[in-house]
Amino acid sequence: MMKHYFEQLENGLKSAIDGGKASPRKHYSLEIARLGKRLYSGEDRVAWCGITTPFDLLNAMDITSCFVEFIGAMLASTGVAGDFIEEADQIGYSSDSCSYHRAVMGAAVKGMMPTPEFLIGTTSPCSGGLAVLENLAHRFAKPLFVLHVPQDESGKNVRYLADQIRNMARFVSDATGASLDSGRLRAAMEHTNRARDIMTEVYDLAKQVPSPVTGKDLSNFGIVMALFLGTEAAERIARAYLEEFRRRAEAASRNASGEKFRLLWIQNRIQFKNPLESMLADDFQATVVIDELNDITWEPIDTDNIYEGLAKRSISIPFNGAIENRVTHLQKLAREYRIDGAINPCNWGCRQGTGSRGLIEDGLRQIGVPVLNLEVDCIDSRKFTEGQFKTRIEAFFEMADAKKGNVY
Amino acid sequence: MEKTKWIGFACSYTPLAVIHAAGFTPYRVLPDDKSPDQAGRILHDNLCPHVKRILDRAAAGNLPELEAMLIMNSCDAMRRLYDAWQKTCPQIPAILVDLPVTSSQNAIDFFRDQLERVTGVLENLGDTGINPERIENSIALYNEMAGYFSQLREKNRRGGMKNGAVVLQGLYNRASVEPPEEMIAELAGLLSEPDENLSSDALPVYLFGNVLTDPAAFSLFESCGARIIAEDMCTGSRLFTEIPLEATGDFLADYAGGLLGRRPCARTFDASEPGLLGRVIVEAAKHNGACGVIGYTVKFCDPYVARLPEIRDALKHEGLPFLFLEGDCTMNTIGQQKTRIEAFIEMLR
Ligand code: SF4
Numbered sequence: 001m002m003k004h005y006f007e008q009l010e011n012g013l014k015s016a017i018d019g020g021k022a023s024p025r026k027h028y029s030l031e032i033a034r035l036g037k038r039l040y041s042g043e044d045r046v047a048w049c050g051i052t053t054p055f056d057l058l059n060a061m062d063i064t065s066c067f068v069e070f071i072g073a074m075l076a077s078t079g080v081a082g083d084f085i086e087e088a089d090q091i092g093y094s095s096d097s098c099s100y101h102r103a104v105m106g107a108a109v110k111g112m113m114p115t116p117e118f119l120i121g122t123t124s125p126c127s128g129g130l131a132v133l134e135n136l137a138h139r140f141a142k143p144l145f146v147l148h149v150p151q152d153e154s155g156k157n158v159r160y161l162a163d164q165i166r167n168m169a170r171f172v173s174d175a176t177g178a179s180l181d182s183g184r185l186r187a188a189m190e191h192t193n194r195a196r197d198i199m200t201e202v203y204d205l206a207k208q209v210p211s212p213v214t215g216k217d218l219s220n221f222g223i224v225m226a227l228f229l230g231t232e233a234a235e236r237i238a239r240a241y242l243e244e245f246r247r248r249a250e251a252a253s254r255n256a257s258g259e260k261f262r263l264l265w266i267q268n269r270i271q272f273k274n275p276l277e278s279m280l281a282d283d284f285q286a287t288v289v290i291d292e293l294n295d296i297t298w299e300p301i302d303t304d305n306i307y308e309g310l311a312k313r314s315i316s317i318p319f320n321g322a323i324e325n326r327v328t329h330l331q332k333l334a335r336e337y338r339i340d341g342a343i344n345p346c347n348w349g350c351r352q353g354t355g356s357r358g359l360i361e362d363g364l365r366q367i368g369v370p371v372l373n374l375e376v377d378c379i380d381s382r383k384f385t386e387g388q389f390k391t392r393i394e395a396f397f398e399m400a401d402a403k404k405g406n407v408y
Numbered sequence: 409m410e411k412t413k414w415i416g417f418a419c420s421y422t423p424l425a426v427i428h429a430a431g432f433t434p435y436r437v438l439p440d441d442k443s444p445d446q447a448g449r450i451l452h453d454n455l456c457p458h459v460k461r462i463l464d465r466a467a468a469g470n471l472p473e474l475e476a477m478l479i480m481n482s483c484d485a486m487r488r489l490y491d492a493w494q495k496t497c498p499q500i501p502a503i504l505v506d507l508p509v510t511s512s513q514n515a516i517d518f519f520r521d522q523l524e525r526v527t528g529v530l531e532n533l534g535d536t537g538i539n540p541e542r543i544e545n546s547i548a549l550y551n552e553m554a555g556y557f558s559q560l561r562e563k564n565r566r567g568g569m570k571n572g573a574v575v576l577q578g579l580y581n582r583a584s585v586e587p588p589e590e591m592i593a594e595l596a597g598l599l600s601e602p603d604e605n606l607s608s609d610a611l612p613v614y615l616f617g618n619v620l621t622d623p624a625a626f627s628l629f630e631s632c633g634a635r636i637i638a639e640d641m642c643t644g645s646r647l648f649t650e651i652p653l654e655a656t657g658d659f660l661a662d663y664a665g666g667l668l669g670r671r672p673c674a675r676t677f678d679a680s681e682p683g684l685l686g687r688v689i690v691e692a693a694k695h696n697g698a699c700g701v702i703g704y705t706v707k708f709c710d711p712y713v714a715r716l717p718e719i720r721d722a723l724k725h726e727g728l729p730f731l732f733l734e735g736d737c738t739m740n741t742i743g744q745q746k747t748r749i750e751a752f753i754e755m756l757r
């Protein structure tokens with residue numbers, strides 16, 4: 001089913017692009033379709049991983065890999081996550097745990113997750129994510145490697161993680177027989193650094209007022225791009241966005257903009273089809289100009305010191321460490337993007353993100369940015385009630401409207 | 409008399425001996441239901457009641473005068489407790505200690521460095537210099553206490569202690585907040601008492617999970633016909649097991665390895681043996697002669713919640729009946745499950 005779905009998706013997107021209907025989002029989705037197809041091809045060496053795994057290193061070893069939450073999001077976007085969540089609940093998963101993980105476990109039980117050659121768990125961002133990888137390793141009876149991502153760069157933390165990543169490369173070699181060629185690794189990092197540069201430009205353009213970003217242009221972008229780092233695909237996607245945003249920024253300087261509210265989206269988007277984004281745009285002229293994870297928080301990888309660079313990058317993700325880091329990062333984004341308000345979909349089951357809702361709200365309020373907390377399950381559409389959201393969103397914009405102009 | 413200086417803690421991976429060596433008495437902030445619910449204002453409803461009740465105590469000032477609060481980075485909830493603690497009671501500094509999830513050699517080395525950092529922080533907080541001898545002595549002291557506890561557990565297992573599990577829980581609670589020297593004398597006294605000659609038709613049950621502190625909960629199990637012959641709980645035996653010292657000459661390294669090498673709870677595991685926790689529980693239940701297993705965890709505990717299906721499978725595979733209870737650290741929620749516990753014990757007969 002999944003293989004067929006990704007094949008169809010790839011074909012559809014390819015013909016649209018070839019037929020002159022290209023858009024950056026289509027290029028992005030095309031690469032996702034290709035990755036999905038490879039994951040389900042039965043031919044590639046597959047690894048299931050945690051979110052902060054250095055995917056560029058795995059790409060350099062020809063391993064087709066992704067974080068398991070990606071599958072949860074895919075199932076939600078295709079409208080079938082509910083069945084898999086139910087399956088996980090049947091085998092004893094608590095409905096209080098993150099539904100990204102329940103969907104993935106349900107998919108594994110139903111045989112919808114290809115058997116990997118190995119798995120890599122990461123302690124960041126969440127305890128639930130690590131647990132699900134341990135469970136999958138047990139279920140598939142495949143080797144598991146764990147990366148303990150320290151809370152910050154202090155002391156010997158970077159070296160500690162760099163050593164683990166080195167060991168990880170050895171573990172992958174042992175598990176698959178694939179060797180890590182130093183030339184290929186260096187070339188992968190060069191791809192990573194070029195993609196990083198282009199993405200930085202894309203984000204800089206997104207900061208403009210009015211922003212060239214519309215609707216769902218960049219939803220899930222930062223987190224999913226990590227999967228393509230180390231390959232040409234990452235550069236290709238980033239470049240498509242850069243060209244389009246340049247064009248739009250140019251046009252916007254000539255045309256009046258309908259952008260009334262600029263929004264910051266905290267954590268992940270709601271992954272199933274829902275009317276929120278269009279409601280924001282149509283009813284309130286509000287645009288999500290920045291998602292929390294759409295930022296470059298790391299320096300270019302020093303190709304003479306690759307493992308340390310990868311370690312620093314994993315440590316730098318805003319979900320890692322104390323909430324202070326995360327709030328500081330959100331405040332930085334709010335200022336740089338001249339944000340009028342923030343939306344926090346508090347995914348039920350996420351202790352990492354939702355657990356700190358109050359602290360995030362306080363931190364943004366300190367700089368005059370109101371936050372709309374939505375009680376939502378980002379994966380399970382069965383719990384979504386549009387009416388309830390609508391009332392809350394209306395009230396939020398009324399308040400934000402009254403405030404606007406006094407924010408900075 | 410010299411004033412006791414307390415360092416708060418909340419997790420059984422806490423390096424008690426380091427705290428002690430620095431001249432402090434470790435004080436476990438046990439969750440209770442005596443402080444009004446204020447944590448909900450800062451922490452989301454979906455966080456485990458263990459951390460929320462700890463925060464409630466801090467917010468209500470329902471604590472002795474702590475010099476600092478040492479928080480192990482054991483899970484998302486504990487990390488959020490660290491964040492919220494700083495907001496709620498900034499007058500008590502919080503120290504976050506990073507805790508690896510495995511006990512590989514480089515994880516042990518890393519944890520050793522964390523312990524060294526804690527040593528420095530505590531030295532600055534107090535007025536006692538920590539040297540290797542002090543650490544060795546403190547480890548030995550806690551090992552002595554753990555040794556007494558393990559003998560008491562054995563006494564309970566062979567049926568030599570009236571209301572053994574209830575008594576033990578009361579002792580664990582006190583040993584979590586009182587100076588070890590005082591507890592050791594009391595434990596030794598208890599051990600010297602002859603075994604009681606008890607006969608009962610209660611059924612031997614093994615208990616595992618995280619936070620269950622109220623001895624009344626153990627009375628409840630007994631009143632339902634269960635005899636808790638052994639347990640593996642965060643607020644039970646797990647804090648009081650001996651840590652063997654290797655002859656490496658680096659006590660912090662030995663201690664780090666010893667702490668990480670303890671019987672794993674749900675947040676620590678062996679990457680080379682995924683699913684080990686279920687097997688560990690099965691072995692412990694069988695080894696202790698249990699005819700059934702009760703799991704008790706607080707709600708929203710991701711490490712346990714995620715491992716339960718595997719634990720359930722492992723127990724089922726061995727034909728060990730299993731009852732899972734979920735609660736909020738209070739007697740209230742466990743009391744409501746009395747009928748289920750009774751039915752489970754009946755089913756075991
Ligand atoms: S939503 Fe939260 S718990 Fe779920 S995968 Fe993301 S960080 Fe982890």
Ligand code: SF4
Pocket residue numbers: 456457458459482483484485486618619675706708709710711712
């Ligand atoms: S009970 Fe579970 S979630 Fe709560 S602090 Fe302990 S390990 Fe973490």
